[in-house]
Amino acid sequence: MKIGIVCYPTFGGSGVVATELGMALADKGHEVHFITYNQPVRLDFISHKLHFHQVLIEEYPLFQYQPYELALSSKMVEVVKKYNLEVLHVHYAIPHAYAAFMAKQMLLEKGIHIRVVTTLHGTDITLVGSHPTYKTAVEFSINNSDVVTAVSNNLKDTTNQLFNIRKNIEVVYNFIDVDKYSKAGEEECKRIALAKPNERILTHISNFRPVKRVEDVIKVFFEVQKEIPSKLLMIGEGPERMKAEILTKELGLKNKVFFLGNSTEIDQILCYSDMFLLPSKTESFGLAALEAMAAKTPVISTNTGGLPEVNIHGETGFLSSLGDVNDMAKNAITILKDDKVLTKFKNNAKDHTKKFSLENILPVYEEIYKSCYKSKV
Numbered sequence: 001m002k003i004g005i006v007c008y009p010t011f012g013g014s015g016v017v018a019t020e021l022g023m024a025l026a027d028k029g030h031e032v033h034f035i036t037y038n039q040p041v042r043l044d045f046i047s048h049k050l051h052f053h054q055v056l057i058e059e060y061p062l063f064q065y066q067p068y069e070l071a072l073s074s075k076m077v078e079v080v081k082k083y084n085l086e087v088l089h090v091h092y093a094i095p096h097a098y099a100a101f102m103a104k105q106m107l108l109e110k111g112i113h114i115r116v117v118t119t120l121h122g123t124d125i126t127l128v129g130s131h132p133t134y135k136t137a138v139e140f141s142i143n144n145s146d147v148v149t150a151v152s153n154n155l156k157d158t159t160n161q162l163f164n165i166r167k168n169i170e171v172v173y174n175f176i177d178v179d180k181y182s183k184a185g186e187e188e189c190k191r192i193a194l195a196k197p198n199e200r201i202l203t204h205i206s207n208f209r210p211v212k213r214v215e216d217v218i219k220v221f222f223e224v225q226k227e228i229p230s231k232l233l234m235i236g237e238g239p240e241r242m243k244a245e246i247l248t249k250e251l252g253l254k255n256k257v258f259f260l261g262n263s264t265e266i267d268q269i270l271c272y273s274d275m276f277l278l279p280s281k282t283e284s285f286g287l288a289a290l291e292a293m294a295a296k297t298p299v300i301s302t303n304t305g306g307l308p309e310v311n312i313h314g315e316t317g318f319l320s321s322l323g324d325v326n327d328m329a330k331n332a333i334t335i336l337k338d339d340k341v342l343t344k345f346k347n348n349a350k351d352h353t354k355k356f357s358l359e360n361i362l363p364v365y366e367e368i369y370k371s372c373y374k375s376k377v
Contacts, residue, residue, distance in 0.1 A: 001369055002031045002084060004076065006100065007091040009040040010207075013287035014121035017151075017174050018091040019043050024177075024362050026050040033079055037068070041264055053079050069095045069102070076103035080114050087369045089117045090145075093125065094134060097141035115372035118145040119172070122284025122305070123211075125159050139163045147368055151285040152306030170368070173309075174285045175361035178353050181267045181294035191272050194258065200230040200336045203273040203297070205266060205288045206280075208238025215240070216279035216325050218247045218257065220300070223329030225256055228336050232257045232277075235269055270295035274342060275332055278302070278311075281322060286310045290356055293317075293349035298342070300332045310356075316349040 003025060007018035019040040022032040026049040033051045034040060046052055055075045057068055076088060076099065088103070090096035097118040107114050118141070125138075142148055142165055149172045150156040156169045195201050202221055206212040214234070221232045234244065234257060241259065248257045263269055270276075276292035278301040283289075285306045289299045293310075299317035301307050313319045318331035335345050354360075 001366075002033070002086050003369060004033045004035055004079060004085045004088045005091070006035050006072070006076070006088065006096045007040065009034075009036045009038040009043075013174065013285065014091045014119075015040055016042055016287060017121075018089075018119075020175070020177065020358075021089075021362070021365065023050065024358055025365075028362070028366070031083070033083060033085060035072070035075055035079055037072075041262075044264075051083075069099045072096070073099040073102035073106070076100065077106050080107060080112065081110070085114065087115050087117060087372050089119065089365075089369075091119045092121055092123075093118060093138045093141055097145055098137055101141055101144050115146045116144075117147045117149065117368060117372065118142060120148065120150045120155055120159060120169070120284075122151070122155055122282070125155065125162065125284075135163070139165070143167055146372055149368070152309050154306040154309065155284040172364050172368075173356050173361060174287050174290065175356050175358045176287075176290050176294050176353055177358045178294050178350075181270065181291060181353075194233070194272060195231045196229070198229055200224075200228055200274040201233060201272050202230055202275045202277055202332070203233040203235065203270065203292070204277045205235040205269075205291075206238070206278075208236050208240045208244070210240055211281045212238075212240065213279045213281055213323075214244040215247050216323065216328075217277045218244055218251065218253065219325040220277055220279065220328045220332065221257065222251050222253060223326065224332050224336065225253070227333050230256070230336070233269065233272065234259045235261070235263055235266070237262050266291055267295060270297055273297045275300060275336060276317075277328070277332070278307070279320075279322075279325070279328060280304065280307075283307050289317075290353060294353040296346040296350045298335055298345035298349050300328050300335075312348075312352060315345075316352050317345065 005022045008015045019042040026032045035053045037055045039052050055072050057071045088100050090100045100116045148167050149170045151174050204217045276297045276299045278289050282305040299311045301311050302322050303319035311317050320327040
């Protein structure tokens with residue numbers, strides 16, 4: 001099949017999933033075309049089966065904000081026509097599903113019937129899409145997609161609560177290449193460069209937006225390090241990073257917390273880790289938690305959004321109420337203080353990720369594409 005994928009080319013979960021999906025589809029022999037304003041950060045090669053088409057926006061003084069949706073929909077039309085694409089798979093309702101509808105209408109006037117699959121990832125629904133400014137357009141875009149998927153049951157339910165959705169939303173979980181995250185040995189990971197042999201390493205990975213509550217990460221670690229010798233790795237960039245750095249200094253943790261910025265080598269970083277902290281206000285799924293678990297790293301998280309579908313309380317880690325840093329710290333200490341307990345949680349985490357393996361999820365998307373293609377005939 002010939003498939004167009006539209007996503008944000010960033011370090012966020014939706015961009016990561018879309019990119020990994022496209023590369024996996026190309027490995028299976030499908031022709032995949034990414035359409036976005038920059039090359040996705042995890043798109044590490046281009047081939048005859050894998051293509052990237054950049055959306056360019058011309059500066060024009062009339063516009064205070066440049067009309068990306070118009071440029072995107074026009075680029076979709078161009079790529080569909082030139083390469084005879086059969087399906088457009090757009091990740092995020094805003095602005096991608098809306099732009100895809102515009103492209104679909106323009107193509108219909110030329111006698112070309114393209115099918116649109118929209119995958120909802122969370123922020124496009126819970127934080128942005130439900131805003132009165134965008135709600136009508138998002139609702140329209142979802143209802144006019146040919147197939148709609150959500151990355152968790154919680155997100156499906158939330159979407160149906162916030163919008164008047166006339167279509168069935170299929171739940172297709174985010175996936176992971178489990179083999180990629182096989183735990184490397186300490187020598188290969190060079191763990192000693194960050195921590196002493198008797199120290200535990202805790203990790204947080206996010207885009208440092210307010211919803212991630214990175215200050216809670218620091219607060220949890222502050223309590224943990226009182227009981228257990230440990231270090232904290234903070235991976236990512238975003239608006240809340242400075243607050244986290246200030247809090248780190250205020251608590252006297254400067255030599256125990258490392259801010260490492262964005263990285264495309266998450267699997268390598270996670271091989272250092274004994275525990276992953278994710279105290280988010282909400283997560284539609286929690287891809288970062290799943291990546292950590294695939295690397296045999298137990299997770300301490302909140303019980304919000306889709307996280308309980310990923311992190312199983314008492315098995316792969318622990319769930320706590322939003323903002324309850326003391327409970328999170330207590331649960332973290334329970335796991336970290338005993339080698340046998342830590343090993344058990346690590347093995348449980350790794351085993352649980354098999355449910356979300358690429359080999360299980362990829363065929364689901366292939367069937368969705370095929371159903372679109374068949375319905376064109």
